[in-house]
Amino acid sequence: MTENKEMLLPKDTRYLKYPADGPFDQEKARWTAFNCSRCSVCKWVDSWRVKSAKYARICPQHTKYLYDSHSGQGKCDLALALIDGKLQWDDDPEIKNILFQCTMCGGCDAMDKGIRDAELIKMYRWLRSEYVKRFGPLPEHKTMTDSIREYDNVWLQPRLKRNNWVKELKGMGIKDLNREKSDILFFAGCTYGLSDELKGTIVNIARILLKNNIDFGILGNKELCCGSPPSKTGILDEFERLAVSNIKQFNALGVKTIITPCAGCYGTLRVEYDEIEEKKNFEVLHVAEYLDRLCQDKKINYKKELGITVTWHDPCHMGRLGRPYVPGRDLEGVYEEPRNILKSIPGVELVEMERIREYAWCCGGGGGAFTGFKDFARWTARERLAEAMDTGAEMVVTSCPWCETSLRAGAAGMNEKMETVDLFDLMVKAL
Amino acid sequence: MKNRDRNNEQHQQILGAFQTALGQENVSDGPATMNAYFGDWLPPKTLGTSVPPEFVVLPNGTMETQAIVKICNRFKIPFIPVGSNQWSLSSAPNRPGTVIIDCKRMGEIHEIDEKNMFAVIEPLVSLAQLHAEANKRGLYIGSPEASAQSSAVAGHLFQGMWGVGHRIGVAYRNILGIEWVLPNGEILRTGSFSQDPACGFWGEGPGPDLRGMLRGYAGALGGVGVVTKMAVKLHPYPGPRTWPCEGHIPNQVSILPEDRFSWDIVKYDDLEGAINFMYEVGRAEIAAVLQKWPTVYYAWWWANSNEQYWETWKKRTFQDNVKNAVGVSLWGFTSKKQFEYEKRVLEDIIEETGGKRIPREIYDLWVPRTANNWIRDTNGSRMMRPSGTFLALRLPTDTLRNSIGVVRTGYEWVNKFSPPILDSDGPDWIGGYDFGHFGFGETDFPVEKTPEDLGDLMNKLLGMTKEDLQNGIENGIGPFLGGTYHAMAGKVFKYDKLLKGIKKAIDPNLVSNPPHNIPVED
Structure with missing residues (x-):
């Protein structure tokens, strides 16, 4: 076949090859918005994946608030109007809601990538940062922002408390990478590490790793927030500060592999750190990816049969937002590994919800919505729990502290009960 | 071509009337919300005829829609109904003071009658949703090649040149009963809905077939009121109960069973x-x-x-x-x-x-x-990929x-x-x-995809249409151009007097997406 040199090709070379590299600046935001054709794929689950009328929507914000302004399409319209000066940032207080109600789950972004080369989620981050430049962080996010600035974590906790979860494992040989060497860093994350309710999960994970003689270490009091919350809520200077500090620290310690149980940390370390000039000398894995290898090698010795039916909720940041974007490449993520682990546990039957993998419905916990728009976050979680109940499962299993917190908050007050359990807590029950 | 100021007394009167009818949360006049209903699938300024709407309202069901339409008649303000609002074809306001009637609260499938093979749907129900529910029951419909995320009601009224049309005819041939708020605010039920509003198995009559006022080639584009409920035919389907699809976006594959x-x-x-x-x-x-x-x-x-x-x-x-x-x-x-x-x-x-x-x-x-x-189309919107449009x-x-x-x-x-x-x-x-x-x-x-190139091309298309008409060729492009270009529609259809008569009779205040489905002001 011969190449025809007389072809009339578009003048704008971005139509010939989308520039996925480089900073996502105003020009890129405008181009993303300008090329929205109002096709509405951002509002629905991919048509080939629609299994019922009930679970056909992909965007929690648009499904709840209904107006097209509160969808991916509407945000493109808004971006274009703001950039072109047709609307001013202070023209309408609803601009704040349009930009910040969104859970940044990336559902619209994933569906959009099915039909065009674009990065909606980056456009939202850009819009939020522009908003924050003008008006400062949302009052609802201010505590979190102050906490990060003061304590390098989002929970207003002193740095010393970072080490509390390890106390239960004293004498079991967990290395402190500030003093000892290991190729593997276990990055606990602020939420698992500092929450009394959630820290049991990372204790369980550490026990599994230790039992399997995995040589790993932690940063203890020196662990910083990964930067995910400020990144999602428009406070990009804080994100950059944390990202640069973390990359430098990890590189200096000679860490080869970071494993984290937190989906938010995972997506941030693995994908968003690519935006930072400081280069990563390490790979990032979710604990599920790491433990799946042990399961595949039959190195996990289960002793109990659980006799339970469960469904798996895909956290957005270890799924559709868990890989750097390469146009045309599959929207892969950590989808199969947790499912493999669940299937490896004796007496666990996995039943799937209708919306899974890259077309999963969000838990409501992301993007600052859980702190900024509590009722909406709870509604989103309840939609997910209803979907889980329809599978006949007895519990939802997931592996993200934000998903777990949001789904549990959503379940409170519901007539029907649906428990949310962390993957590794379930795993430990069978050991 | 400017909307009333939001503080304008009449604006406030209209806002109050809408809020009384629907509740405050279902009415918006905010600039950021209006901005999302301003454009269409072409770049801004391509035709230079659209203005932001003055209100967007979210009625739920026929009665609330009727209330909105009556308010529009009382204040003589134009309205445009939208279903899923895909591409916003012909739904970008072209007159100041326009009200968008957004059907986002009307997304129910009221019924799927497996034995008699029909479904009763509301305007937001997408073709993919209906297809999925039909497939579960051994039935199917089609979806036009502009993607199945579009409204099934709008898809049946507008053109509907779907792939399976070889077997089951184009979409508008599959419409049965309709529940419809006319531009003057009256409710009209056609087919078997006219006898029993809960029963939609039959499409004809009684008497003349009134579906022709709405459906057909390119439909009426919102120019003759709002369809709030429609019964559509479904057809026997030998395929799996769940649509086959493997792999990840954007490389998914779909393979139906090879023995059928x-x-x-x-x-x-x-x-x-x-x-x-x-x-x-x-x-x-x-x-x-x-x-x-x-x-x-x-x-x-x-x-x-x-x-x-x-x-x-x-x-x-x-x-x-x-x-x-x-x-x-x-x-x-x-x-x-x-x-x-x-x-x-x-x-x-x-x-x-x-x-x-x-x-x-x-x-x-x-x-x-x-x-x-x-x-069942999912990649249709890739049409925009090569150059943005x-x-x-x-x-x-x-x-x-x-x-x-x-x-x-x-x-x-x-x-x-x-x-x-x-x-x-x-x-x-x-x-x-x-x-x-x-x-x-x-x-x-x-x-x-630049406003200059596209605007220039659209004007050339108008010239082409004129030339075609002079040569006695019906080229179908008139209704698609919308806005002021819709003046071509009458000549294309060659029964413009009849269309104008219908429009004037049921839309005396010219409130239903003027100038669609035909300009009558001249």
Whole structure:
């Protein structure tokens, strides 16, 4: 076949090859918005994946608030109007809601990538940062922002408390990478590490790793927030500060592999750190990816049969937002590994919800919505729990502290009960 | 061309009336919300006729919609109904003070009657939703090639040239009962809804068939009121209860069971050969889908990135292998035996008409990822990929044979307007419907996406339409141009007096998406 040199090709070379590299600046935001054709794929689950009328929507914000302004399409319209000066940032207080109600789950972004080369989620981050430049962080996010600035974590906790979860494992040989060497860093994350309710999960994970003689270490009091919350809520200077500090620290310690149980940390370390000039000398894995290898090698010795039916909720940041974007490449993520682990546990039957993998419905916990728009976050979680109940499962299993917190908050007050359990807590029950 | 100020007394009166009818949360006049209903699928300023709406309202059901329409009549303000609002074709306001009636709270499937094979749906229900629910029950509908995320109600009213039309006719032929708020605020129920609002199995009458006021080629584009409920036909389906789809976005594949479904792509030396094949397939009353796609369609629906699109196009992968090819999908509706029979008939037709199957490697490249879009479409919006937008210049229904002439004159216009029209290899979509009773020709192409290029091209299209009309050619483009260009519609239809009479009778205050479906002010 011969190449025809007389072809009339578009003048704008971005139509010939989308520039996925480089900073996502105003020009890129405008181009993303300008090329929205109002096709509405951002509002629905991919048509080939629609299994019922009930679970056909992909965007929690648009499904709840209904107006097209509160969808991916509407945000493109808004971006274009703001950039072109047709609307001013202070023209309408609803601009704040349009930009910040969104859970940044990336559902619209994933569906959009099915039909065009674009990065909606980056456009939202850009819009939020522009908003924050003008008006400062949302009052609802201010505590979190102050906490990060003061304590390098989002929970207003002193740095010393970072080490509390390890106390239960004293004498079991967990290395402190500030003093000892290991190729593997276990990055606990602020939420698992500092929450009394959630820290049991990372204790369980550490026990599994230790039992399997995995040589790993932690940063203890020196662990910083990964930067995910400020990144999602428009406070990009804080994100950059944390990202640069973390990359430098990890590189200096000679860490080869970071494993984290937190989906938010995972997506941030693995994908968003690519935006930072400081280069990563390490790979990032979710604990599920790491433990799946042990399961595949039959190195996990289960002793109990659980006799339970469960469904798996895909956290957005270890799924559709868990890989750097390469146009045309599959929207892969950590989808199969947790499912493999669940299937490896004796007496666990996995039943799937209708919306899974890259077309999963969000838990409501992301993007600052859980702190900024509590009722909406709870509604989103309840939609997910209803979907889980329809599978006949007895519990939802997931592996993200934000998903777990949001789904549990959503379940409170519901007539029907649906428990949310962390993957590794379930795993430990069978050991 | 300016809306009232939000502090204007009448604006506040109207706002209050809407809020009383629907509740405060279901009415918006905020600039950021209005901004999302301002544009259409073309870049801003392409036609220069649209203004933001003054209100967006979210009624739930027929009675609330009626209340809104009555308020619009009281204040003599225009309204535009939207379903899923896909592409916003003809729904961008072109007059100040417009109210968008957004049907987002009307998304229920009221009923699927399996035995009598019909569904009763509200305007937000998407074709994918309806298809999925129908499939669960051994039934199906189609979806037009602009993607199944569009409203099923709007899709049935507007054109509806879906792939399965070879078997079940175009979408508007599948409408049964309608519940409809007329522009004057009256409620009209047609077909069996007129006798029992809960029962939608029958579409005709009573008396004259009033569906014709709404549906048909390009429909009424919101110009004759708001459909709040519709009964549509469903058809027996031999496929799986869940739509088959494997892999991840953007490389998903869909393969229907091979013992009941097949795709053949058959190539001919020229368009005449392809159309002759389509006639013969229709005459044999076999197959569910029969389409002659242009080579751009092969690339549009298939390519998963901008780079893949243009690199494949530059290599002429499709241009050299599928020119003048027809896609035909056989379905074993009643049995495997019937499926085997149809396969034998198809073999005979291919042999008798001198057809050749496209190379196996091209078939394997294209069919799994793409072909089933003509049954349930998900990649249609990839039409925008090559340059950010596309346009169509001729879209008439005609006999299959005459469609050849339609697309050939289309080539001439494409050449004349290139650039800004970009490389498109003589685009010539010809769909076959009702077993070959008629065809539909369309000339689609990628075009430079700048307001200047597109605006200039749209004006040239208007000139082309005028020239066509002078030559007695109905080219179908008038209704699609919308806005002021819609003035062409009357001449296209050649029964403009009757249309105007209908519009004036049921829309005395000219509030329902003027100037659609026909301008009456002159």
